[in-house]
Amino acid sequence: xxxxxxxxxxxxxxxxxxxxxxxxxxxxxxxxxxxxxxxxxxxxxxxxxxxxxxxxxxxxxxxxxxxxxxxxxxxxxxxxxxxxxxxxxxxxxxxxxxxxxxxxxxxxxxxxxxxxxxxxxxxxxxxxxxxxxxxxxxxxxxxxxxxxxxxxxxxxxxxxxxxxxxxxxxxxxxxxxxxxxxxxxxxxxxxxxxxxxxxxxxxxxxxxxxxxxxxxxxxxxxxxxxxxxxxxxxxxxxxxxxxxxxxxxxxxxxxxxxxxxxxxxxxxxxxxxxxxxxxxxxxxxxxxxxxxxxxxxxxxxxxxxxxxxxxxxxxxxxxxxxxxxxxxxxxxxxxxxxxxxxxxxxxxxxxxxxxxxxxxxxxxxxxxxxxxxxxxxxxxxxxxxxxxxxxxxxxxxxxxxxxxxxxxxxxxxxxxxxxxxxxxxxxxxxxxxxxxxxxxxx
Amino acid sequence: xxxxxxxxxxxxxxxxxxxxxxxxxxxxxxxxxxxxxxxxxxxxxxxxxxxxxxxxxxxxxxxxxxxxxxxxxxxxxxxxxxxxxxxxxxxxxxxxxxxxxxxxxxxxxxxxxxxxxxxxxxxxxxxxxxxxxxxxxxxxxxxxxxxxxxxxxxxxxxxxxxxxxxxxxxxxxxxxxxxxxxxxxxxxxxxxxxxxxxxxxxxxxxxxxxxxxxxxxxxxxxxxxxxxxxxxxxxxxxxxxxxxxxxxxxxxxxxxxxxxxxxxxxxxxxxxxxxxxxxxxxxxxxxxxxxxxxxxxxxxxxxxxxxxxxxxxxxxxxxxxxxxxxxxxxxxxxxxxxxxxxxxxxxxxxxxxxxxxxxxxxxxxxxxxxxxxxxxxxxxxxxxxxxxxxxxxxxxxxxxxxxxxxxxxxxxxxxxxxxxxxxxxxxxxxxxxxxxxxxxxx
Ligand SMILES: Cc1cc2nc3c(=O)[nH]c(=O)nc-3n(C[C@H](O)[C@H](O)[C@H](O)COP(=O)(O)O)c2cc1C
Ligand SMILES: Cc1cc2nc3c(=O)[nH]c(=O)nc-3n(C[C@H](O)[C@H](O)[C@H](O)COP(=O)(O)O)c2cc1C
Numbered sequence: 001x002x003x004x005x006x007x008x009x010x011x012x013x014x015x016x017x018x019x020x021x022x023x024x025x026x027x028x029x030x031x032x033x034x035x036x037x038x039x040x041x042x043x044x045x046x047x048x049x050x051x052x053x054x055x056x057x058x059x060x061x062x063x064x065x066x067x068x069x070x071x072x073x074x075x076x077x078x079x080x081x082x083x084x085x086x087x088x089x090x091x092x093x094x095x096x097x098x099x100x101x102x103x104x105x106x107x108x109x110x111x112x113x114x115x116x117x118x119x120x121x122x123x124x125x126x127x128x129x130x131x132x133x134x135x136x137x138x139x140x141x142x143x144x145x146x147x148x149x150x151x152x153x154x155x156x157x158x159x160x161x162x163x164x165x166x167x168x169x170x171x172x173x174x175x176x177x178x179x180x181x182x183x184x185x186x187x188x189x190x191x192x193x194x195x196x197x198x199x200x201x202x203x204x205x206x207x208x209x210x211x212x213x214x215x216x217x218x219x220x221x222x223x224x225x226x227x228x229x230x231x232x233x234x235x236x237x238x239x240x241x242x243x244x245x246x247x248x249x250x251x252x253x254x255x256x257x258x259x260x261x262x263x264x265x266x267x268x269x270x271x272x273x274x275x276x277x278x279x280x281x282x283x284x285x286x287x288x289x290x291x292x293x294x295x296x297x298x299x300x301x302x303x304x305x306x307x308x309x310x311x312x313x314x315x316x317x318x319x320x321x322x323x324x325x326x327x328x329x330x331x332x333x334x335x336x337x338x339x340x341x342x343x344x345x346x347x348x349x350x351x352x353x354x355x356x357x358x359x360x361x362x363x364x365x366x367x368x369x370x371x372x373x374x375x376x377x378x379x380x381x382x383x384x385x386x387x388x389x390x391x392x393x394x395x396x397x398x399x400x401x402x403x404x405x406x407x408x409x410x411x412x413x414x415x416x417x418x419x420x421x422x423x424x425x426x427x428x429x430x431x432x433x434x435x436x437x438x439x440x441x442x
Numbered sequence: 443x444x445x446x447x448x449x450x451x452x453x454x455x456x457x458x459x460x461x462x463x464x465x466x467x468x469x470x471x472x473x474x475x476x477x478x479x480x481x482x483x484x485x486x487x488x489x490x491x492x493x494x495x496x497x498x499x500x501x502x503x504x505x506x507x508x509x510x511x512x513x514x515x516x517x518x519x520x521x522x523x524x525x526x527x528x529x530x531x532x533x534x535x536x537x538x539x540x541x542x543x544x545x546x547x548x549x550x551x552x553x554x555x556x557x558x559x560x561x562x563x564x565x566x567x568x569x570x571x572x573x574x575x576x577x578x579x580x581x582x583x584x585x586x587x588x589x590x591x592x593x594x595x596x597x598x599x600x601x602x603x604x605x606x607x608x609x610x611x612x613x614x615x616x617x618x619x620x621x622x623x624x625x626x627x628x629x630x631x632x633x634x635x636x637x638x639x640x641x642x643x644x645x646x647x648x649x650x651x652x653x654x655x656x657x658x659x660x661x662x663x664x665x666x667x668x669x670x671x672x673x674x675x676x677x678x679x680x681x682x683x684x685x686x687x688x689x690x691x692x693x694x695x696x697x698x699x700x701x702x703x704x705x706x707x708x709x710x711x712x713x714x715x716x717x718x719x720x721x722x723x724x725x726x727x728x729x730x731x732x733x734x735x736x737x738x739x740x741x742x743x744x745x746x747x748x749x750x751x752x753x754x755x756x757x758x759x760x761x762x763x764x765x766x767x768x769x770x771x772x773x774x775x776x777x778x779x780x781x782x783x784x785x786x787x788x789x790x791x792x793x794x795x796x797x798x799x800x801x802x803x804x805x806x807x808x809x810x811x812x813x814x815x816x817x818x819x820x821x822x823x824x825x826x827x828x829x830x831x832x833x834x835x836x837x838x839x840x841x842x843x844x845x846x847x848x849x850x851x852x853x854x855x856x857x858x859x860x861x862x863x864x865x866x867x868x869x870x871x872x873x874x875x876x877x878x879x880x881x882x883x884x
Contacts, residue, residue, distance in 0.1 A: 023615040030613065033556040033645055035526065059545065061643040065621045069613075071606065071645035074553040080522035081557050084477065101541065103501065103577045111516040114475040115523050135545040137637030164513065171472065171511075173465040176734045179507045195579030201503040203475055203513035292618045 006376055006411045007264055007383030007425055008403075009092070009233075010045040010053045010395055012038065014069055017270050018389035019299070019353040020290035022069035026393040032072040035081050041392050042082045045089055048399030049413050051383070051424040052090030052121060054213075054233075055079065059099055060131035062302070067295040076108050083116035090421030092121035092213055097153040098146050099127060099136045102194055105153075106160035109210045110202040118206035118420030123213040123233070124224075126150050143328070147220040152191045154212070154228050159187050161209050162432035163199035185434045208430045211421045217245075217329030226252035229263055230427050233385045235330070235358045236267045237337055242380030264382040264425060267375065268358035271368045272389055273397040280362045287389055288350050296349030303330055303357075313346040333357050355387055365401035372402075373411060448818055448853045449706055449825030449867055450845075451534070451675075452487040452495045452837055454480060456514055459712050460831035461741070461795040462732035464511035468835040474514040477523050483834050484524045487531055490841030491855050493825070493866040494532030494563060496655075496675075497521065501541055502573035504744070509737040518550050525558035532863030534563035534655055539595040540588050541569060541578045544636055547595075548602035551652040552644040560648035560862035565655040565675070566666075568592050585770070589662040594633045596654075596670050601629050603651050604874035605641035627876045650871045653863045659687075659771030668694035671705055672869050675827045677772070677800045678709045679779055684822030706824040706867060709817065710800035713810045714831055715839040722804045729831055730792050738791030745772055745799075755788040775799050797829055807843035814844075815853060 011017070015027040015037075022029040031037030045053050055075035063070055075093035083091060091112065095105055105122075113120035126146035127133075133140035141149065168183035187198035214229035216222060225232050226249060236242040245267075250260040272287075274280030293313055301308045305323035317338040322331050334357055338348050354360040361371050375381040388394025406412040422429055453459070457469040457479075464471040473479030487495050497517035505512055517535035525533060533554065537547055547564075555562035568588035569575075575582035583591065610625035629640035656671035658664060667674050668691060678684040687709075692702040714729075716722030735755055743750045747765035759780040764773050776799055780790050796802040803813050817823040830836025848854040864871055 020618075022613075022620060023618060029615070029620070035557045039526070058643065060639075061626070061641050064623075065626060066623045067618050067620055069620050071611070071621075071643060073556055073644060074549045077518060077522045077550050077553040077557065080519045081526050084481070084523050084526050099543065100546070101578055104542070107516045108519050111519040114515055115477045115519065131639070134637075134639035136543055169513070171464075173471070176462075176465060176509055176732070176737075178464060178471070178509055178511050179513075181506075181508045184503070184507060195576075197502075197573070197576035199503050201500065201513060202515060290618070295618075 003410060005413060005426075006372070006406060007266065008050045008412065009266055009383070009385050010041070010050050011268065011385050011387045012041050012053050012055055012391065013387065014072055014391070016390035016394060017355055017387040018287045019068060019296065020287055020292070021390045023290040024287060024390050026390050029069045031391070032069050035078065037392070038078055038082055039085045041395055042086050042089060044392055044395050044399050046086050048403040049416060050089060050386075050399070052092050052421060053082070054092040054123060054385070055094060056123070057094035057096075057125075058129065058132060059096060059127060060129060060135050062129055062131050064295055064298055067292045076112060079120075080112055080115055083112065083119065088416040088419065088424070090119050090121050090211065090424055091116055092123055092211070094123040094125055096125050096127040096132070097150040098141060099132065102153050102156035102160065103196060103200070106157040106200055107202050110161060110200065110205040113205035113207055113210045114202070118422070120205070120207070121211035121213050121231070121421050123215065124150060124154070124228070125215070143218065144220055147216070147224050149193045150224060151227070152193045155191070156187070156189050156194050156196050158209055159189065159433065160196070160198055160200040161205055162434055163187060164204040165432045165434050166204060169203060183434070204432065207420050207422050208432070211425065211427070221329070222249055222252060225249060225263065226258070227256045231264045231266060231425060234265065234267050235333055236380070237333065237359050239375060239378065239380055242267055242375055243378065246380050262427070266383045266385045267381050268355060268385040268387050269372070270355035270358055270360045270387040270389055271394070271398055271402065272354070272360060272362040273365060273368060273394065273401060275364065275401075277363055277367070280364065283389075284362045287354070291350060291353050293346065293349060296353055297345065300334070300349060300352060303334055305331070308345065311345055314344050316342065317345055317348055330357055354389060358387055365405050368402050369405040369409065372406065373409065376411065445852060447855060447868075448814070448848060449708065450492045450854065451708055451825070451827045452483070452492050453710065453827050453829045454483050454495050454497055454833065455829065456511055456833070458832035458836060459797055459829040460729045461510060461738065462729055462734070463832045465732040466729060466832050468832050471511045473833075474511050477520065479834070480520055480524055481527045483837055484528050484531060486834055486837050486841050488528050490845045491858060492531060492828075492841070494534050494863060495524070496534040496563075496565060496827070497536060498565070499536035499538075499567075500571065500574060501538060501569060502571060502577050504571055504573050506737055506740055509734045518554060521562075522554055522557055525554065525561065530858040530861065530866070532561045532563050532653065532866055533558055534565055534653070536565040536567055538567050538569040538574070539592040540583060541574065544595050544598035544602065544638060545642070548599040548642055549644050552603060552642065552647040555647035555649055555652045556644070560864070562647065562649070563653035563655050563673070563863050565657065566592060566596070566671070567657070585660065586662055589658070589666050591635045592666060593669070594635045597633070598629070598631050598636050598638050600651055601631065601875065602638070602640055602642040603647055604876055605629060606646040607874045607876050608646060611645060625876070646874065649862050649864050650873065653867065653869070663771070664691055664694060667691060667705065668700070669698045673706045673708060673867060676707065676709050677775055678822070679775065679801050681817060681820065681822055684709055684817055685820065688822050704869070708825045708827045709823050710797060710827040710829050711814070712797035712800055712802045712829040712831055713836070713840055713844065714796070714802060714804040715807060715810060715836065715843060717806065717843075719805055719809070722806065725831075726804045729796070733792060733795050735788065735791060738795055739787065742776070742791060742794060745776055747773070750787065753787055756786050758784065759787055759790055772799055796831060800829055807847050810844050811847040811851065814848065815851065818853065
C-alpha cells in the first residue's frame with residue numbers, strides 16, 4: 001500500500017453547523033425531520049468516498065428553539081434508514097451510556113451493523129447536561145460517576161456482542177441444529193451499575209464490534225478513550241493544541257496494551273468554502289449577519305455556566321470560574337480562544353456560531369486542503385471531522401472541490417477498499433472473547 | 443363509502459411462523475438477519491395493499507436456539523430500514539414498557555413516524571418472562587405492576603408527542619423565529635414510576651400519535667387495551683371464543699369515553715395455502731415432519747410453566763395448574779384446546795408449532811377467504827393478523843391468491859386510500875392535548 005491515508009467523517013448536523021444556517025437561502029429548514037434530506041447528505045458523502053457520516057445527539061430540547069432549528073430525529077433510527085440507500089459509508093450514531101441500558105444498546109447497534117452489512121459505529125457519550133437528567137427522573141450523576149458507569153457499560157455491551165461466537169450458527173436443516181449452543185454464552189455480569197444475564201438475542205454483528213467512537217476531552221474522558229475508543233472526535237483551535245492533544249492521547253494507549261495506531265484522532269473543522277478567497281469571505285459574512293446576538297449569548301452562557309445576558313456585547317469576555325460537572329474541556333477551549341485573540345463578547349459569539357468551538361477555516365479548496373494536510377502531516381490528526389456550515393451545499397462543496405484536491409495530493413482514497421466501517425478506517429475486526437475458551441484437546 | 447372494510451396486518455416472524463419453517467426448502471434461514479429478506483416481505487405486503495406489517499419482540503434469547511432460527515433484528519431499527527422502500531404500508535414495532543424509559547420510546551416512534559411519513563405503530567407489551575428481567579438486573583415485576591407502569595408510561599409518551607403543538611414550527615427565516623415557544627410545552631410529569639420534564643426534542647409526529655397497538659388478554663390487559671389501544675392482536679381458536687372476546691373488549695371502551703369503532707380487533711390466523719385442498723395438506727404435513735418433538739415439549743413447558751419433558755408424547759396432556767405472573771390467557775387457550783379436541787402431547791405440539799396458539803387454517807384460497815369472511819361478518823373480527831407459516835412464500839401466496847378473493851367479494855381495498863397508517867385503519871389523528879390550553883380572549 002501507498003502512503004498513510006487521511007480519514008474523513010462528515011458530521012451531519014441538521015441543516016448545517018452554523019447556528020444561523022437554517023436562515024440561509026441555501027438551507028431548507030424542513031430538512032431536519034425529512035429523511036430525504038439525510039439520504040441526500042449520505043449519498044453526497046459516499047460520492048466523496050468519505051469514511052463515515054456521524055449524527056450527534058442529546059436527550060433534551062436544549063438550546064433555544066425560538067431561534068434555532070431543533071427537534072430533529074433520533075440517530076439510530078435515522079441511520080437505519082440511511083443504510084439502505086448507501087453501500088460503503090460508515091454510519092455513526094451517538095448514544096448515551098448514562099440514560100440507557102447496555103442490553104438495548106448492544107442490540108440496536110448489532111441490528112444496525114447487520115442491516116448495513118458492517119457499517120455501524122457508536123459515538124459514546126455520557127450526557128453532561130442537567131436538562132437530560134430531568135427527562136429521566138434522576139439527578140445528573142457527577143462527571144467521574146458518569147465515566148465509571150460508561151466503562152462498565154462498555155464492558156457489558158462488548159461482551160454481549162461477543163456472546164455469539166462467529167461460528168455459532170450452523171443452520172443445518174437436515175439435522176435440525178440451527179445453532180451450536182456451546183458457542184452462545186451467558187455473561188452473568190454482576191457489577192456496580194449493571195446485572196446482565198445474556199446472551200444477546202441478536203447474533204454477532206458483522207464487524208464483531210461496531211466501531212467505538214468517543215469525544216471526551218477531560219482526564220476521565222481521555223483515559224476512557226485510550227482504553228475503549230477506536231476513533232476520537234475533538235475540538236482543537238490551533239496546530240499546537242492539536243499536536244499536544246494528539247500526542248497526549250496516543251501516549252495513553254500503551255497502558256491498556258494498545259498500539260498508537262489502534263485509535264484515530266479526528267479534530268473538527270468547519271470549512272467555509274468559496275471558489276475564491278473573496279467568495280468564501282462573502283459566505284462567512286452572510287452567515288454572520290444572520291446570527292441573533294441574544295441567542296449566541298444564551299448559548300455561550302450555557303457553555304460557561306454563567307449568565308452573560310447583561311454583559312455589553314462589545315466588551316471583552318469577563319473572567320469566569322470553571323463549573324464542576326459540565327463539559328470541562330469546552331469551557332477551557334472557549335475561554336482560551338477569547339483570551340488568545342482578545343475577542344469581545346460579540347466576536348466570540350460569531351466565532352462559536354460557526355463551529356461551536358471547532359476550528360473554522362474560510363477559503364478556497366486549496367487553502368482548506370493545505371490546512372488539512374498541515375495538521376495531518378505534523379502530528380495533529382489522523383483525519384478530520386468535517387462540519388459544513390450549511391447542509392447540503394457545504395458538504396457538496398467539500399466533496400466536489402476539497403476531496404479532489406486531497407486525492408490529487410495522494411492523501412485520500414479515490415475508491416473504497418472494503419465494505420465495512422472498520423475497513424474504511426483500517427481497523428481490525430475483534431474476535432469474540434469467548435473464542436479463547438474453546439476446549440483444547442488434553 | 444361502500445361496505446365495512448377488512449383490515450389486514452402481516453405479522454413478519456423471521457422466516458415463518460411455523461416453528462420448523464427454517465428447515466423447509468422454501469425458507470432461507472440466513473434471512474433472519476438480512477434486511478433484504480424483510481424488505482422483500484414489506485414489498486409483498488404492500489403489493490397486496492395490506493394495512494401494515496408487524497414485528498414482535500422480546501428482550502432475551504428465549505426458546506431453544508439449538509433448534510430454532512433465533513437471534514434476529516431489533517424491530518424499530520429494522521422498520522426504519524423498511525420505511526425507505528415502501529410508501530403506504532404501516533410499520534408496527536413491539537417495544538416493552540417494563541424495561542424502557544418513556545422519553546426514549548416517544549422519541550424513537552416520533553422519529554420512525556417522521557421517517558415513514560406517518561406510518562409508525564407501537565405494539566405495547568409488558569414483557570412477561572423472567573428471562574427478560576435478568577437482562578436488566580431486576581426481578582420481574584408482578585403482572586398488575588407491569589400494567590400499572592404501562593399505563594403511566596402511555597400517559598407520558600402521548601404527552602411527549604403532544605408537547606410540540608401542530609403549529610409550533612414557524613420557520614420564519616426573515617425574523618429568525620424558528621418556533622413559537624408558547625406552543626412547545628414542558629410536561630413536568632411526576633408519577634409513581636416516572637418523573638419527566640419534557641418537552642420532547644423531536645417535533646410532533648405526522649400522525650400526532652403513532653398508532654397504538656396491544657395484545658393483552660388478561661383482565662388488566664383488556665382494560666389497558668380498552669383505554670389506550672387502537673388495534674388489538676389476539677389469539678382465538680373458535681368463532682365463539684372470537685365473538686366473546688370481541689364483544690367483551692368492545693363493551694369496555696365506553697368506560698373510557700371511547701366509541702366501539704375506535705379500536706379494531708385483529709385475531710391471528712396462520713393460513714396454510716394450497717391451490718387444492720390436497721396441496722395445502724401436503725404443505726402442512728411437510729412442516730409437521732420437520733418438527734423436533736423435544737423442542738416442542740420444551741416450548742409447551744414454557745407456556746404452561748411446568749416441565750413436560752418426561753411425559754409420554756402419545757398420552758393426553760396432564761392436568762396442570764395455572765402459574766401466577768406469566769401470560770395467563772395463553773395458558774388457558776392451550777389447555778382449552780387440548781381438552782376440547784382431546785389432543786395427545788404430540789398432537790398438541792403439532793398444533794402449536796403452526797401458530798403458537800393462533801388458529802391455523804389449511805386449505806385453498808377460497809376456504810381461507812370463507813373463514814376470514816365468516817369471522818368478519820359475525821362479530822368476531824375487524825380484520826386479521828396474518829401469520830404465514832413460511833416466509834416469504836406464505837405471504838406471497840396470501841397476497842396473490844387470498845387477497846384477490848377478498849377483493850372480489852368487496853371485503854378488501856384494491857388501492858390505498860391515504861398515506862398514513864391511521865388512514866389505512868380508518869382511525870382519526872389525535873389533536874395535541876395542549877391545543878386546548880390556547881389563551882381565549884376574555
Ligand atoms: C465533535 C464532538 C461531538 C460531540 N457529540 C456529542 C453528542 O452528540 N452528544 C453529547 O452528549 N456530547 C457530545 N460531545 C461531547 C463529548 O462527548 C464530551 O462530553 C465533551 O467533549 C466533554 O468532554 P468530557 O466528557 O471528557 O468532559 C461531542 C464532542 C465533540 C468534540
Ligand atoms: C399476536 C400477538 C403478538 C404478541 N407479540 C408480543 C411480543 O412481540 N412481545 C411480547 O413480549 N409479548 C407479545 N405478545 C403477548 C401480549 O403482549 C400479552 O402479554 C399476552 O397476550 C398475555 O396477555 P396479558 O399480558 O394480558 O397477560 C403477543 C400476543 C399476541 C396475541
